[in-house]
Amino acid sequence: MLGKISPSGIKARWKDYLVLFSGMIITTAIFYMFEAISTNDQFTTNSPVGESAKFVFIFGSVLLAIITLVYVFYANNFLMSMRKHDYGLFMMLGAKSRVISRLIAMETVVIGLISTIIGLIVGVGFTKILSRFLASQIHMPLTHFSAFYMPAMWTTVIMFLVLFIIAGFLNARTFVKTSALRLLRSSQQSDWKQPKAVSLWVQAILGILLLAGGYYAMYDIKQLKLMAVAIGLVTIVLGTYFVFNSFFVMLLQVIQRSKMNTKGLNSFTLAQLKFRIRDYTKILSVVSLLFALALGAITVGTGFQNMVPKLAQGNGYYSVGITNPSSKMNALVDQIKDKSTITYQQKIDPQTKSVYYRIDQLQKQPIKYSEFVDKATLKAKISTAQVAQYRHNDSGAYQELWGLQAPDAKAFKIKVVSANSFNRITAKTNQLLMVRANNMDAATTTLTKITNLQAKQYGTKNNQLVGGSFATYQLLKGVFGSLEFMGIFLGIAFLAMLASCLMFKILSGAASDKIRFDMLNKIGTRRSVLKRSIWVQILGLFTLPGILGIIDVAFGLQMFSRSGLLIGGAYQTFAITTGGFLILYLIYFAVTVLIYSRIVVPKTKVEK
Amino acid sequence: MTTKIVQTKDLHKTYDKNSARPYEALKGINLSVDQGEFVGIMGASGSGKTTLLNILATLDQPTSGSVEIDGQDVTNFSSNQMADFRSKKLGFIFQDFNLLETLTAKENIALPLSLQNTKAALIEPAVKTAATKLAIEDLLDKYPNQLSGGQKQRVAAARALVSNPSIIFGDEPTGALDSTNARELLDTLSGINNQGVSILLVTHDPFSASFCKRILFIKDGQIGDEIESGDKGRNNFYQEILEKLGTFEQ
Numbered sequence: 001m002l003g004k005i006s007p008s009g010i011k012a013r014w015k016d017y018l019v020l021f022s023g024m025i026i027t028t029a030i031f032y033m034f035e036a037i038s039t040n041d042q043f044t045t046n047s048p049v050g051e052s053a054k055f056v057f058i059f060g061s062v063l064l065a066i067i068t069l070v071y072v073f074y075a076n077n078f079l080m081s082m083r084k085h086d087y088g089l090f091m092m093l094g095a096k097s098r099v100i101s102r103l104i105a106m107e108t109v110v111i112g113l114i115s116t117i118i119g120l121i122v123g124v125g126f127t128k129i130l131s132r133f134l135a136s137q138i139h140m141p142l143t144h145f146s147a148f149y150m151p152a153m154w155t156t157v158i159m160f161l162v163l164f165i166i167a168g169f170l171n172a173r174t175f176v177k178t179s180a181l182r183l184l185r186s187s188q189q190s191d192w193k194q195p196k197a198v199s200l201w202v203q204a205i206l207g208i209l210l211l212a213g214g215y216y217a218m219y220d221i222k223q224l225k226l227m228a229v230a231i232g233l234v235t236i237v238l239g240t241y242f243v244f245n246s247f248f249v250m251l252l253q254v255i256q257r258s259k260m261n262t263k264g265l266n267s268f269t270l271a272q273l274k275f276r277i278r279d280y281t282k283i284l285s286v287v288s289l290l291f292a293l294a295l296g297a298i299t300v301g302t303g304f305q306n307m308v309p310k311l312a313q314g315n316g317y318y319s320v321g322i323t324n325p326s327s328k329m330n331a332l333v334d335q336i337k338d339k340s341t342i343t344y345q346q347k348i349d350p351q352t353k354s355v356y357y358r359i360d361q362l363q364k365q366p367i368k369y370s371e372f373v374d375k376a377t378l379k380a381k382i383s384t385a386q387v388a389q390y391r392h393n394d395s396g397a398y399q400e401l402w403g404l405q406a407p408d409a410k411a412f413k414i415k416v417v418s419a420n421s422f423n424r425i426t427a428k429t430n431q432l433l434m435v436r437a438n439n440m441d442a443a444t445t446t447l448t449k450i451t452n453l454q455a456k457q458y459g460t461k462n463n464q465l466v467g468g469s470f471a472t473y474q475l476l477k478g479v480f481g482s483l484e485f486m487g488i489f490l491g492i493a494f495l496a497m498l499a500s501c502l503m504f505k506i507l508s509g510a511a512s513d514k515i516r517f518d519m520l521n522k523i524g525t526r527r528s529v530l531k532r533s534i535w536v537q538i539l540g541l542f543t544l545p546g547i548l549g550i551i552d553v554a555f556g557l558q559m560f561s562r563s564g565l566l567i568g569g570a571y572q573t574f575a576i577t578t579g580g581f582l583i584l585y586l587i588y589f590a591v592t593v594l595i596y597s598r599i600v601v602p603k604t605k606v607e608k
Numbered sequence: 609m610t611t612k613i614v615q616t617k618d619l620h621k622t623y624d625k626n627s628a629r630p631y632e633a634l635k636g637i638n639l640s641v642d643q644g645e646f647v648g649i650m651g652a653s654g655s656g657k658t659t660l661l662n663i664l665a666t667l668d669q670p671t672s673g674s675v676e677i678d679g680q681d682v683t684n685f686s687s688n689q690m691a692d693f694r695s696k697k698l699g700f701i702f703q704d705f706n707l708l709e710t711l712t713a714k715e716n717i718a719l720p721l722s723l724q725n726t727k728a729a730l731i732e733p734a735v736k737t738a739a740t741k742l743a744i745e746d747l748l749d750k751y752p753n754q755l756s757g758g759q760k761q762r763v764a765a766a767r768a769l770v771s772n773p774s775i776i777f778g779d780e781p782t783g784a785l786d787s788t789n790a791r792e793l794l795d796t797l798s799g800i801n802n803q804g805v806s807i808l809l810v811t812h813d814p815f816s817a818s819f820c821k822r823i824l825f826i827k828d829g830q831i832g833d834e835i836e837s838g839d840k841g842r843n844n845f846y847q848e849i850l851e852k853l854g855t856f857e858q
């Protein structure tokens with residue numbers, strides 16, 4: 001008989017199960033995707049950073065496993081909050097607790113199994129899409145990469161099955177240990193204690209001091225070196241905990257003491273939020289820290305990536321130098337939108353080991369060259385070359401022109417001669433076309449085609465040898481590509497998981513809030529007022545860790561930029577990623593509000 | 609002439625009307641409650657007591673018929689009008705979970721007034737007055753978990769009273785209390801009633817019912833019988849209820 005009751009309970013709450021399943025499926029998919037990409041040698045060894053990238057990926061993998069663990073814990077709590085009442089009822093009716101615990105264990109494992117299988121399928125799809133998208137974004141060829149990767153499959157299946165078997169085991173124990181009555185009543189328990197003022201003050205001050213200390217340590221990385229990271233980690237973790245446990249509570253108390261408290265449902269909303277914040281201190285702290293970690297990973301990752309054009313263009317003014325461009329190449333050059341070009345005549349004389357240029361051409365159309373003035377901000381100065389500069393092979397002008405020549409000419413010295421002398425040299429006259437694309441990101445596809453043709457023309461396999469700032473650009477893109485990939489990937493995965501952790505934690509409390517909202521409805525609270533109270537409460541729970549996380553990153557970036565790891569424009573990237581992050585976060589917030597309202601807001605049935 | 613606080617005309621309620629198996633829970637209820645009355649509604653389980661109370665309390669709407677409370681026809685109120693009406697004109701005492709644990713007694717009592725956006729300056733004295741009526745002035749700053757069961761029910765009663773409602777509704781208000789606390793709450797309700805507040809209780813407990821001045825018996829969605837306590841005294845009335853239940857429920 002019980003075998004029938006169990007599925008019937010699921011049917012009645014299929015929407016809540018849908019949330020649980022989609023959450024689990026996405027988690028499994030993300031986990032698989034990361035495993036597939038990070039354990040796949042094809043991807044890591046192909047990347048120019050090779051071994052170090054692999055290390056970073058393993059590190060990310062461990063972090064992801066930890067948060068997955070936390071996530072499964074919260075999802076399981078949500079499942080239990082849904083089932084405690086039903087199963088408690090069966091026990092009241094005389095079902096043996098042994099039978100019930102076997103049932104709940106089975107239900108947990110079956111849910112885990114189904115979501116893992118679907119998650120793997122979704123994961124393969126995700127991996128295919130994401131790897132293609134990222135490969136195009138970072139211009140990194142993933143030719144031998146397959147989205148279906150057996151070792152990653154195994155890791156994922158084992159990881160999740162073990163987690164669910166443990167969860168099922170723990171759930172079963174809860175049912176054996178807890179009496180039926182307590183299970184039935186579990187949703188009505190609330191152990192609210194008004195915190196003591198002294199302890200609040202002490203914790204709030206301590207929390208703020210710790211946070212300030214941590215932020216300062218990160219800011220002062222130049223002096224503190226690696227100590228800054230250690231100090232920052234400890235103080236920020238502790239500070240965050242104390243701030244949630246006291247500072248935010250005190251802030252709410254200030255509002256509670258104001259006249260606002262007696263307006264509408266405010267007294268309830270504020271008190272409830274205060275209670276929740278203290279009750280959720282641990283998860284809120286974790287969410288805030290992971291939020292910072294995720295946001296930081298994305299910001300630093302894309303920050304590196306965005307440095308690439310600046311770094312490349314600071315190293316050289318012209319993107320490519322083309323010797324004797326074919327008509328195909330000329331057509332390609334025409335396609336580049338925002339550009340400037342110069343063409344020089346050139347003769348190579350192997351006897352004198354020199355490359356000759358005409359002085360009149362260099363004077364009439366002088367080349368430009370670029371040099372860094374301030375490495376910290378990636379500020380580069382663009383200057384116009386003087387003919388005299390070509391006498392010194394360490395001058396900016398000489399370096400620029402030298403770098404743009406074909407590989408065989410690079411072995412020789414540059415000589416500038418008069419038009420007459422140039423004509424007397426018996427050698428073939430080459431055309432050297434120098435092209436600057438002002439926007440390298442936009443011209444990447446065309447420039448790649450050009451350099452590929454050049455490599456063929458020069459008979460070299462290595463695109464780096466064709467020279468120009470585009471070669472530097474490609475090299476750096478490759479290096480930072482895997483870092484960015486990692487950053488974006490971990491960032492999104494973390495955010496998705498931590499937001500769902502928070503979601504499940506909040507939704508787990510919905511059952512016990514139902515009675516409160518029922519009562520508020522009876523004493524005459526408008527439905528719209530109830531809904532507003534819900535979204536204010538949930539907004540509070542979502543934004544506070546978010547705000548703290550954003551502040552963490554704002555200071556954490558100081559550590560990167562002041563130690564010279566991240567140069568220029570990082571805060572702009574920070575603003576953009578934060579924006580993107582908030583959108584994703586808001587979606588989770590909206591879903592939580594919707595589901596929560598559906599559970600707690602009483603409906604007036606009117607059938608006429 | 610006494611004014612009527614509640615008056616219903618030919619009240620019908622059909623659940624799942626558009627389904628294959630509609631169920632008619634109320635089949636033409638006509639009742640009225642006068643100003644200052646203490647009325648009980650009794651009946652077997654499933655007879656329609658809660659259904660009736662929910663409609664009277666504007667928590668649900670009837671399928672047909674009309675309800676007038678304090679001279680206002682509430683039958684066709686919108687859901688917002690219903691909510692506003694409840695907060696201004698009705699008081700509630702529930703069986704279980706009366707108070708919000710995160711709010712002090714004072715804040716709990718003030719809730720109905722806050723909902724009506726009463727000025728802060730007016731809330732304070734209104735809460736004081738209600739608290740004095742129930743002798744809980746010195747409990748106002750405590751949280752519910754610092755109060756005994758009986759004290760909690762008195763705080764809940766103060767919350768029901770604070771907006772000077774036209775009538776107080778209760779659905780099995782003593783259902784979750786032990787006999788001492790049940791008795792204390794019923795005494796309190798009688799006291800409130802003696803100060804002129806109308807009360808309508810739904811119960812199937814004869815002891816609770818014996819505190820009422822008039823009892824309506826409901827059976828299969830219809831009012832079957834009615835008795836009054838008059839000057840009989842509570843014990844005699846209690847006996848009469850027991851007898852009535854004996855014959856009525858056959």
Ligand SMILES: Nc1ncnc2c1ncn2[C@@H]1O[C@H](COP(=O)(O)OP(=O)(O)OP(=O)(O)O)[C@@H](O)[C@H]1O
Pocket residue numbers: 623624631633651652653654655656657658659660812
């Ligand atoms: N939401 C509903 N949908 C369908 N039928 C309902 C609904 N609510 C109540 N009923 C039915 O209407 C009838 C009257 O129910 P009601 O809750 O009013 O009884 P009651 O007198 O309060 O019983 P009890 O003393 O057990 O509380 C019952 O047969 C019940 O099954």
Ligand SMILES: [Mg+2]
Pocket residue numbers: 657658659
């Ligand atoms: Mg009932």
